[in-house]
Amino acid sequence: MSSIPTPKFEDEARRLSDEMIAAEARHLAQRRAQEQECQCTEGMFPTPAPTDRRTFLFAAGSTVGAAAGAVLGSVARAADQKAPPGAQYFQVAADATKEQGRPVAGDGGYGSRSQFETEARWRFPTANEYSSWSMTPLDKMIGNLTASGLHFERHHGGIPTIDPSTHMLFVHGMVGAPRKFSMADLKRFPSVTRKHFIECSGNGLTEWVKPTLKTVQGTHGLLSTSEWTGVQFAAIAREVGLKEGGTWVLAEGSDAAVMTRSIPLEKMLKDAILAYGQNGEAIRPEQGYPLRLILPGYEGNTHIKWLRRLELSDKPFMTREETSKYTDLLANGRARQFTFEMEAKSVITFPSGDMKLPGAAFYSITGLAWSGRGRVQSVDVSTDAGKTWHPAHLESLPDPICTVRFSFPWTWDGTPAVLQSRCTDETGYVQPTLAQLIAIRGANGPFGSIYHLNAIQSWAVDADGSVTNVHA
Amino acid sequence: MFTRDACMGAACLSLALLPLGAFAQAQAERYGFGTPATQDELSRFFSIPPDGRGLPPGSGTAAKGAKVYTESCAACHGDQLQGNPQKGIGGDRLIGGRGTLATKTPIKTVESYWPYATTLFDYVKRAMPFSAPGSLSNDDVYSVIAYILSQAKIIQPTDTMSAATLPKVAMPNRDGFEPDPRPEIQLYR
Numbered sequence: 001m002s003s004i005p006t007p008k009f010e011d012e013a014r015r016l017s018d019e020m021i022a023a024e025a026r027h028l029a030q031r032r033a034q035e036q037e038c039q040c041t042e043g044m045f046p047t048p049a050p051t052d053r054r055t056f057l058f059a060a061g062s063t064v065g066a067a068a069g070a071v072l073g074s075v076a077r078a079a080d081q082k083a084p085p086g087a088q089y090f091q092v093a094a095d096a097t098k099e100q101g102r103p104v105a106g107d108g109g110y111g112s113r114s115q116f117e118t119e120a121r122w123r124f125p126t127a128n129e130y131s132s133w134s135m136t137p138l139d140k141m142i143g144n145l146t147a148s149g150l151h152f153e154r155h156h157g158g159i160p161t162i163d164p165s166t167h168m169l170f171v172h173g174m175v176g177a178p179r180k181f182s183m184a185d186l187k188r189f190p191s192v193t194r195k196h197f198i199e200c201s202g203n204g205l206t207e208w209v210k211p212t213l214k215t216v217q218g219t220h221g222l223l224s225t226s227e228w229t230g231v232q233f234a235a236i237a238r239e240v241g242l243k244e245g246g247t248w249v250l251a252e253g254s255d256a257a258v259m260t261r262s263i264p265l266e267k268m269l270k271d272a273i274l275a276y277g278q279n280g281e282a283i284r285p286e287q288g289y290p291l292r293l294i295l296p297g298y299e300g301n302t303h304i305k306w307l308r309r310l311e312l313s314d315k316p317f318m319t320r321e322e323t324s325k326y327t328d329l330l331a332n333g334r335a336r337q338f339t340f341e342m343e344a345k346s347v348i349t350f351p352s353g354d355m356k357l358p359g360a361a362f363y364s365i366t367g368l369a370w371s372g373r374g375r376v377q378s379v380d381v382s383t384d385a386g387k388t389w390h391p392a393h394l395e396s397l398p399d400p401i402c403t404v405r406f407s408f409p410w411t412w413d414g415t416p417a418v419l420q421s422r423c424t425d426e427t428g429y430v431q432p433t434l435a436q437l438i439a440i441r442g443a444n445g446p447f448g449s450i451y452h453l454n455a456i457q458s459w460a461v462d463a464d465g466s467v468t469n470v471h472a
Numbered sequence: 473m474f475t476r477d478a479c480m481g482a483a484c485l486s487l488a489l490l491p492l493g494a495f496a497q498a499q500a501e502r503y504g505f506g507t508p509a510t511q512d513e514l515s516r517f518f519s520i521p522p523d524g525r526g527l528p529p530g531s532g533t534a535a536k537g538a539k540v541y542t543e544s545c546a547a548c549h550g551d552q553l554q555g556n557p558q559k560g561i562g563g564d565r566l567i568g569g570r571g572t573l574a575t576k577t578p579i580k581t582v583e584s585y586w587p588y589a590t591t592l593f594d595y596v597k598r599a600m601p602f603s604a605p606g607s608l609s610n611d612d613v614y615s616v617i618a619y620i621l622s623q624a625k626i627i628q629p630t631d632t633m634s635a636a637t638l639p640k641v642a643m644p645n646r647d648g649f650e651p652d653p654r655p656e657i658q659l660y661r
Contacts, residue, residue, distance in 0.1 A: 127562030130602075157599065170509050170517065178514060181506040188505050239502055250519050256605045258598045260519060309517055317521045318588050320595040324580065327649065333574025335585075337649040373655075428660045440656050 020206055023125040024218045028354060031118070084118040086149050113147075121150055122217070130158040131257070133200065135221025138349045138368070144396060144405050145195070146224035148279050153286045154200050154222070156321075157256030160306055164290035167254070169274070173312035176241020183276065183290050189231040189239075192273060194296070195402045197225040197370045199342045201299035201326060204453040208434075208443065211469040216352040219457065219469060223370070225403045226287075228294050229277030233268045236310075248316050251293050251302075252309040261302045262316035263295060267340070271296050274307065296401040297372025298340045299451070301326055328449045331442020342372035344431050345454040346379055346406070346423035357465035360414030365392075370403040371425035378424050381408040385418035385458065385472040386433070392421065417461045418472045431456055434471060520594040524639030527593065531634035532615025534622035540612045541619050544601045553623055563602070567624040570644060583624035587649055589641035592617045614638070 083089035088107070093099055119140035126132040133154040136146055146152075153159075164183045172178035200222035206212035213219050233249075242265075249268045253259040263272070273294040276283055283289050288305030295302050301321060316322065316338070328336040346369035351357055369379045375398040380389035392406040406421070423431040434455035441449050458472040518526050542551070548563030550556050555565030569579030582592060597613045599605045608616070618633040627633075627641060 127557055127559050128602075129560070131562070157602075157605065170514065172509055172514050172517075178509040179506045180509040180513065185505045185507075189503065235503075239505065252517070252519070256599065258605070260594075260598070311517070311519060313521070315521060317519045317594070318591055319519070320591050320599075323588065323591050323649070324582075324586050329573060329578055329580065329585075331574065333578075333648070335573075335649050336652055336654075339652040339654065341652075341654065343654065424661060427655075429655055430659060430661045432659050436659065440658070 019125040083115040087115040151224040174243040174246035201451040205450040228275040230273045230275035233272035246312040250311040251304040253306040254308040260319040344371035344425040346421040353469040366407040369423040374426040379406040527635035530610035534619040537615035537619025540616040
């Protein structure tokens with residue numbers, strides 16, 4: 001990418017960029033400290049070693065000597081180690097087959113994850129912690145859905161606590177008769193349940209000019225996938241009636257930002273969901289409890305959380321979020337507006353940045369692919385920086401506007417390699433290279449055209465097995 | 473792949489038709505869920521489009537706005553409207569930056585980037601000041617945006633902002649936006 005001139009950032013941009021790098025470094029240091037403490041290598045590719053946790057636990061059950069060691073080890077940990085977020089600490093039994101486990105429903109009736117699972121979101125170090133975002137640890141995610149507690153967040157005024165018994169959705173403007181709906185009212189309508197990804201349009205904003213963050217959590221972590229349940233907007237529209245001439249719908253949240261976006265009525269009627277369910281339970285507070293607008297394939301900020309109002313109109317309202325923010329300033333000084341759709345994209349999550357392969361061997365490369373315009377049609381993988389491409393295996397049938405996990409069998413010969421994945425969606429759109437995107441839009445990011453980066457990601461594997469974020 | 477898609481399409485179609493068929497037997501014209509929303513209930517909401525529809529009565533000038541700004545805005549946006557990137561604050565810069573949008577260091581402010589003055593009223597009334605969102609009176613909002621627009625040299629220091637004048641303010645970057653041209657056709661296979 002040597003053809004792109006190095007921009008001179010304004011001081012503020014430089015500071016933010018430096019702070020992002022520092023925040024990721026802090027997170028990585030913390031992770032390493034934990035790993036040292038528990039003598040394991042989770043998250044990297046596990047290096048076979050007698051102190052590896054799995055080996056350790058297995059040994060604990062098989063030999064008396066190791067069992068004694070395990071007890072001592074866990075006692076030592078109990079004293080100074082708290083359970084990670086979302087888990088409770090329990091002592092590991094010397095032999096779980098020789099004593100009763102915990103009593104049934106001793107957790108109060110709501111389960112938590114294992115104390116050995118430490119993956120967590122980390123917050124992007126914006127100066128203000130109420131208007132900020134946190135990233136999903138994609139390198140640690142398993143399967144296709146994102147655990148609700150690890151779904152990325154983007155808030156503009158913190159996370160409100162809303163009592164669902166008093167929450168109301170008002171629908172008014174160019175409608176037959178304005179109406180309000182309680183949560184109980186909304187749940188009486190026929191519902192739909194659909195899997196969709198949500199991606200922030202700022203996902204990867206640090207990566208336009210040069211590789212900046214180390215991990216896939218940093219470069220791609222503003223992406224998450226859930227099963228959403230709720231009422232289709234079309235059902236509500238039928239209930240209130242639509243006046244002729246209405247073409248836009250303002251959606252408003254009940255957070256401190258009273259976040260608003262104007263959405264084309266056509267989109268609302270096509271597939272918008274007023275969602276109250278996420279992955280089999282009520283939608284999480286950080287995701288908009290008790291009600292969130294889901295707009296499949298649209299940039300994340302339009303999926304208004306804590307939804308309280310829909311106003312039908314004959315034109316967009318030109319809110320702050322659709323004029324001064326979330327518009328794409330191009331190198332020519334003009335800005336694209338209402339760039340709603342998230343285009344086809346994919347990323348390899350294993351191996352990915354900051355991991356280390358233990359040596360030449362077989363590896364199952366895996367990652368996620370998605371498109372805001374429909375189903376993923378195919379994914380290709382390259383191990384030579386895009387010179388040659390090979391079809392990847394899709395691990396499940398792709399849902400429309402949903403991620404799909406892909407994998408590719410790779411026998412690494414120990415020489416340097418550059419791993420890439422490339423998604424093609426059902427419309428025939430092919431995920432571009434960064435050079436292709438910049439050729440069209442120009443390069444004035446970060447802090448120019450920072451949004452909608454869906455370029456092919458490259459991970460370099462060095463001869464020593466270390467994996468780094470590169471532009472190739 | 474093609475065959476599988478065709479199968480999925482057919483499956484979706486039949487799934488979609490089933491509930492429709494079921495409804496057809498017993499569905500009334502409306503479910504009747506929810507209750508009418510009264511004008512009184514709706515009166516607390518606002519969203520101001522560029523034509524100014526919904527702007528409330530009241531007015532303000534830069535002179536009064538300077539006081540509001542000092543009390544409610546300067547801590548985060550700086551006493552010269554220059555912004556404050558300090559940890560725990562992170563207030564946007566509000567003025568300056570004209571002529572920078574096509575450079576490698578674009579500075580996006582109310583003055584250089586915002587296309588509509590009505591958005592300023594909507595946003596300040598809605599979500600500012602950050603520590604007490606929505607707490608300013610209509611007169612205070614008109615005043616403080618008169619101050620910002622005046623400091624940005626978009627209006628005269630003596631101009632009064634009101635429902636009548638605000639939609640007529642000509643913002644420098646009014647024509648700087650274009651609709652989404654994507655999909656970028658050269659990226660199809």
